[in-house]
Amino acid sequence: MSFMPVMLWSDALVFLIIAVLLASAFVIRRRAHLLLPWRRVANSRMAMVSLLILSLFVLVGWLDTLHFRAALPAQNSLGKVYSTEVLSVFDVLVTPLRTHTEKTYSAPFALTLFAKESFTDAEGQVRRDYPRLQFGGAHLSDEAQRGRDVLQRASLGGLAGLLIGILACVAWAYLPRRSGQSLAQRCPIYALVSVLLTTTLLGAVCNLATVYHVLGTDKVGIDVLYLSLKSIRTGLIIGTVTTLVTLPLALFLGVAAGYFRGWVDDVIQYVYTVLSSIPSVLLIAAAVLMMQVTIDTHPHWFATSASRADLRLVFLCLILGMTSWTGLCRLLRGETLKLREMEYIQAAQAFGVSDLRILSRHIIPNVMHIILIAVVMDFSGLVLAEAVLSYVGVGVDPSMISFGTMINGARQEMGREPMVWWSLAAAFWFMLVLVLAANLFADAVRDAFDPRMNRT
């Protein structure tokens, strides 16, 4: 084999989440009463457009999760040797973006570097000028051709994207559909428009990105578009893996406190009051500092630098989860206190049903909507928190590409004249689109699941 699959800790957790999601989708599909609120979500235009955008982000993040180490060319009798660089399937797909590194900063669509350099020309004269980029627009002979070329490539790529979009829509329309569903219900106009717009934009950007640095390059010459796309995985992992820690803690402790009351309730309440009385940034900072000491004093634990950065990411999720379960736990405790006084629970108790069975059959299914709403509402907050924590210095490993590290790197260039604005702008737009889509989707989910919403 010319590569060795690598399963980092965070990858394993992502697969676990995917498995859980698939399993719950399977269960929900077969139960009409569980499917009903999701139908309401599907009927919301805002939710479906957000979902389209979110699924693009998730696709990038997922491709970026399939890691491997490529084999190095065989040199001697050592046998197969694998590179210490951990790559992902996504890296391979965007090889031109990843390998087209320049020397330092260059503006979006620029043909030259951002800073002047001295070099000697044919007559031995020393000149100072902006050197041409190695890759960005290397096929052009001078700046005058650029506008035309960009337009041409953008429209060609956009057209190709549009065609692919149309094909996909036609295929979707002719897939077997539920009985009684008309074509217009299956493919509403707004969905067609948003799908076609997205594929056109993607086509144009893909075609341009092979020969230009669409979003410029950063301090060490890495394409900013590549950095932004790689940041997506970090953001998504922070937003989702944290839930894996939060959920079990909040669910079991909250429900147990509400159901058993007495000393169990006292102990659990004490624990979450203590945890929630520490300002969360400080608690996270303290825990991350301590984790850093452990990682630094045990360098032999890690085979590659990627696995070290990855473990730090997983720990960060763990710490974020440990500090953020208290709110949900309190909600669940309150709801369980209310539920346990219901007649059907008392009936079950009178029939001698065991506590465990009452909890799993009657209580937990009835608090599920609270959990779901809390999880989708928390997601965007966690993505934003990552950037802030990385800025404070207690976020992801500095070697890991994330929105926080991008902003941090770009901020140091704020004072430069003229300003290096493209890294900041790229991080801003990517984060805004991701968080906005997540917020809108979360709102739709809350509206569909919240029993207090009056529907007419």
Next chain:
Amino acid sequence: MIAYLIRRILYAIPILIGVNLLTFALFFVVNTPDDMARMQLGVKRVTADAIDKWKQQRGYDQPLMFNASAAGTDTITHTIFWQKSASMFVLEFGYSDDGRSIGNEIVQRMTSSLAIALPTFLIGLFAYVSFALLMTLFRGTTLDMAGVALCVFLMSVSGLFYIIGGQFLVSKLWHLVPISGYANGWESCKFIVLPIVIGVVSGIGSSSRWYRTIFLEEMSKDYVRTARAKGLSELRVLFTHVLKNAMIPILTGVVVVIPLLFMGSLLTESFFGIPGLGSYTIDAINAQDFSVVRAMVFLGSLLYIVGLILTDISYTLVDPRVRLS
């Protein structure tokens, strides 16, 4: 009332003990002082002598919780737990790595933190409630929809960008105020205007939307219908009836942060170079000064608990039905 307060304060003690034990475990048990010394002195090529010296300078050369080699009460008092952790109960925070008294630093830096945080809080509260009331007044109209859309947009922007964008526009492009810095007395005005404005703007999205939800929930209650049936104008209903009744959920979220204002905002202070407690904490985190971080964690939880008690007291002020007993 007095009896209730005393009970609440007594109830706060076990929580503070819990916080104290938790930070102690985090800072001294998860990693031993030896680990910390090795980390601070550089992981490789550290001699045992250097570690011992580092520990002795900082007073970490004692057993964690029980000193078997001492006699009498010294078995408990001559330990790291007693001298570094338990001492915080009497607000004895010890010394930072550069040898300054943490307690003095906190007292000195508190005012500049407050100078930013207090106006931000007050102006912000006023702005958010007014904006939410406006949206409630025009509920269901295009204006309300546009307001909600604006809120969702604003809350999707990272706080970092408000600060970076504000500094860029106001200070760099328009040259209205200095980018960062601080002065004592009234001269500090030009330095604190921008942080306050940015602080208020960055909170509009989530807060106004939250208050709007509270107001709308109150609007659907029976007393509002009664008030309208009596012929009161919509404005009067909103301001005298709904606003008063919405005070309880608003106070629940608001009063608890008042004591935490002393701690300042980590981001704002570090971006604007304001010598408050927030930037103190960030500097300590970056310098890996564990004793300062530990002191801040304890101080933060202490203030939070004070906030919880204040919240309860504030309920009695706005709602005569609430009696603390």
